[in-house]
Amino acid sequence: MAKLKILEFPDPRLRTKATPVEVVDDNLRAFIGDMFETMYAAPGIGLAATQVDLHKRLLITDVTADKSEPHVLINPEILERDGVTISDEGCLSVPGYYEEVERAEHIRVRFIDRQGEAQEMEAEGLLAICIQHEMDHLDGKLFVDYLSEAKRQRIRKKLLKERRHQSAAVVL
Amino acid sequence: MAVAGAKVRAVAAEVLDAVISNGESLDTAIASHEVRISPDDRSLLRMLCYGALRRHWTLQGWVAQLLERPLQRKDRVINALLRIGLYQLNDTRIPDHAAVSQTVEAARLLRRPKLAGLINACLRRFQRDNLADISPATEEARWNHPQWLIEMFRRDWPDDWEAILCANNERAPMWLRVNSSRHDAVSYRAQLGDLAIPAETLAGVPDALRLAEPRGVDELPGFAEGDVSVQDAAAQIGARWLLGSKATRVLDACAAPGGKTGHLLEVGGEEIALTAVDSDASRVESIRGNLARIGRSATIIVADASKQSEWWDGQAFDGILLDAPCSATGVIRRHPDIKLLRRASDIERLSDLQSGLLEALWPLLLPGGRLLYATCSTLSAENEAVLGRFLASHDDAVEDDVLPNNNIRDLMRRRACGYQILPGTAGLDGFYYACLEKKVS
Ligand SMILES: C[S@@+](CC[C@H](N)C(=O)[O-])C[C@H]1O[C@@H](n2cnc3c(N)ncnc32)[C@H](O)[C@@H]1O
Numbered sequence: 001m002a003k004l005k006i007l008e009f010p011d012p013r014l015r016t017k018a019t020p021v022e023v024v025d026d027n028l029r030a031f032i033g034d035m036f037e038t039m040y041a042a043p044g045i046g047l048a049a050t051q052v053d054l055h056k057r058l059l060i061t062d063v064t065a066d067k068s069e070p071h072v073l074i075n076p077e078i079l080e081r082d083g084v085t086i087s088d089e090g091c092l093s094v095p096g097y098y099e100e101v102e103r104a105e106h107i108r109v110r111f112i113d114r115q116g117e118a119q120e121m122e123a124e125g126l127l128a129i130c131i132q133h134e135m136d137h138l139d140g141k142l143f144v145d146y147l148s149e150a151k152r153q154r155i156r157k158k159l160l161k162e163r164r165h166q167s168a169a170v171v172l
Numbered sequence: 173m174a175v176a177g178a179k180v181r182a183v184a185a186e187v188l189d190a191v192i193s194n195g196e197s198l199d200t201a202i203a204s205h206e207v208r209i210s211p212d213d214r215s216l217l218r219m220l221c222y223g224a225l226r227r228h229w230t231l232q233g234w235v236a237q238l239l240e241r242p243l244q245r246k247d248r249v250i251n252a253l254l255r256i257g258l259y260q261l262n263d264t265r266i267p268d269h270a271a272v273s274q275t276v277e278a279a280r281l282l283r284r285p286k287l288a289g290l291i292n293a294c295l296r297r298f299q300r301d302n303l304a305d306i307s308p309a310t311e312e313a314r315w316n317h318p319q320w321l322i323e324m325f326r327r328d329w330p331d332d333w334e335a336i337l338c339a340n341n342e343r344a345p346m347w348l349r350v351n352s353s354r355h356d357a358v359s360y361r362a363q364l365g366d367l368a369i370p371a372e373t374l375a376g377v378p379d380a381l382r383l384a385e386p387r388g389v390d391e392l393p394g395f396a397e398g399d400v401s402v403q404d405a406a407a408q409i410g411a412r413w414l415l416g417s418k419a420t421r422v423l424d425a426c427a428a429p430g431g432k433t434g435h436l437l438e439v440g441g442e443e444i445a446l447t448a449v450d451s452d453a454s455r456v457e458s459i460r461g462n463l464a465r466i467g468r469s470a471t472i473i474v475a476d477a478s479k480q481s482e483w484w485d486g487q488a489f490d491g492i493l494l495d496a497p498c499s500a501t502g503v504i505r506r507h508p509d510i511k512l513l514r515r516a517s518d519i520e521r522l523s524d525l526q527s528g529l530l531e532a533l534w535p536l537l538l539p540g541g542r543l544l545y546a547t548c549s550t551l552s553a554e555n556e557a558v559l560g561r562f563l564a565s566h567d568d569a570v571e572d573d574v575l576p577n578n579n580i581r582d583l584m585r586r587r588a589c590g591y592q593i594l595p596g597t598a599g600l601d602g603f604y605y606a607c608l609e610k611k612v613s
Binding site (some may be wrong): 042043044045046047061063064085087088089090091092095098125126129130133134 | 173174175177267269270273277280292
């Protein structure tokens with residue numbers, strides 16, 4: 001198992017549109033294991049393959065505190081959505097920023113699971129929000145895209161600056 | 173996806189723990205911790221900490237029910253975090269899922285990853301078992317005050333104690349004092365109106381404006397130049413009361429941080445010579461800051477006002493304001509930590525201190541002059557009891573019980589001596605005033 005590197009906004013690779021997964025094999029399952037390790041360590045409650053530079057339609061979530069409800073969603077599709085909910089979202093690819101985003105309150109999704117079986121699932125609350133957030137990644141979209149242009153640019157500049165400081169610190 | 177808002181909750185738990193376990197004042201604890209979070213999160217931090225202290229005993233009851241055994245001493249901060257979590261679920265509009273996940277995450281930030289699951293389980297159980305619907309088991313949990321203070325209010329205010337306890341747990345509005353040497357309150361209110369900041373005047377307190385919503389002072393036009401200050405309207409009654417008798421040589425005996433000092437100067441203009449004394453050197457610095465902002469000056473002295481030989485030039489005053497150190501039980505709504513930090517034994521000690529100051533300052537007053545005694549306490553022991561003892565032992569002292577204007581009558585409760593404003597009356601802090609006059613022999 002290995003911890004993967006998470007791409008950070010405004011890395012252009014985060015804008016890639018992911019392609020469907022064709023085979024669910026041991027290789028992919030090993031990668032999924034690494035994704036969980038990466039997400040739990042961050043810590044986060046959801047991670048899309050896009051964020052770790054694999055541009056396949058695959059995401060994982062676990063919104064519990066005790067790692068008790070891991071979900072793997074391969075080639076997910078939203079079948080139904082209803083209600084609206086607004087909450088502060090943050091993203092492992094946009095560290096340190098949390099902003100209000102509007103999402104459907106309740107969704108029904110179809111996906112393929114870790115064993116390669118087709119599944120359907122209902123989700124609401126934080127899990128629903130998290131799945132929608134991660135599915136955006138698969139389309140090259142980030143939660144900051146819902147914010148005003150000015151706000152997005154401010155975040156972009158600050159993150160770039162922080163990164164310069166970090167790399168400078170490493171050189172020293 | 174990352175969980176938002178864990179940091180502010182972790183910091184809130186640390187602030188709360190500093191107050192509950194270390195007896196730090198809430199203001200001090202917030203000031204030293206809030207630098208760690210982004211300015212956007214600071215109002216949430218305040219909301220969580222003030223709220224959790226307002227509901228202290230209710231939350232304590234729930235925590236006791238939820239934890240099978242108490243946490244270890246080294247993990248006390250998790251007890252505070254659990255309170256922060258319960259407060260959010262019960263009293264705020266933060267969505268439950270967000271409150272739970274962020275509070276759980278905060279346990280990890282507080283380097284207690286093993287206790288994150290415990291927080292999660294407790295918050296879920298609180299929701300599932302509807303603990304909020306169970307009526308509080310103790311008076312403390314019902315009123316969210318310590319028992320000794322409930323008893324004191326009940327004894328001093330047999331008809332009002334419940335209203336007082338409720339008002340103490342409400343949020344206080346923000347009041348402004350318009351600098352009357354520059355604007356009147358009505359014209360300043362019009363300026364605020366242009367900025368879409370609604371405000372109300374209060375009959376009988378001519379310089380006061382009550383804002384519909386609290387604002388940062390930098391949003392207030394002319395704040396930096398001293399056109400306006402932040403001060404509860406109850407505290408604004410004193411300056412005009414004392415100066416109503418045309419006092420010219422005035423002593424502000426317990427002056428820091430200088431709220432009333434500034435008001436005396438704004439109202440009294442160039443006609444008064446003001447001496448401001450306070451025994452706390454660091455707080456005296458804030459008198460200087462406040463006067464500099466409004467562009468006025470006074471003779472400022474760091475001294476124990478009751479030791480006149482150390483600071484007094486021997487020239488008597490015709491007006492003395494004694495805004496005495498007190499329990500601050502009238503401003504609990506602004507400082508909910510008072511409920512935890514005060515002890516029953518403090519009250520007697522304060523009462524002695526107040527009597528001592530009154531005793532020591534009386535000789536400094538000219539015959540015919542007036543001394544206005546004020547506290548932000550709602551307890552008789554610090555108010556009419558102090559004055560009653562004083563009047564009984566000083567033949568040259570009488571109460572001048574005429575109010576400075578009739579419009580404030582309805583705000584005031586007449587006591588055996590002096591007048592009490594109860595907290596929440598017209599949106600005011602709790603305050604006590606008694607005016608004494610020295611007989612001309
Ligand atoms: C209620 S506060 C005064 C508030 C102030 N008048 C205002 O309006 O901003 C009481 C003050 O009394 C001061 N104090 C306490 N004992 C004192 C003493 N013996 N002599 C002078 N000041 C004293 C405290 O330092 C504190 O600043």
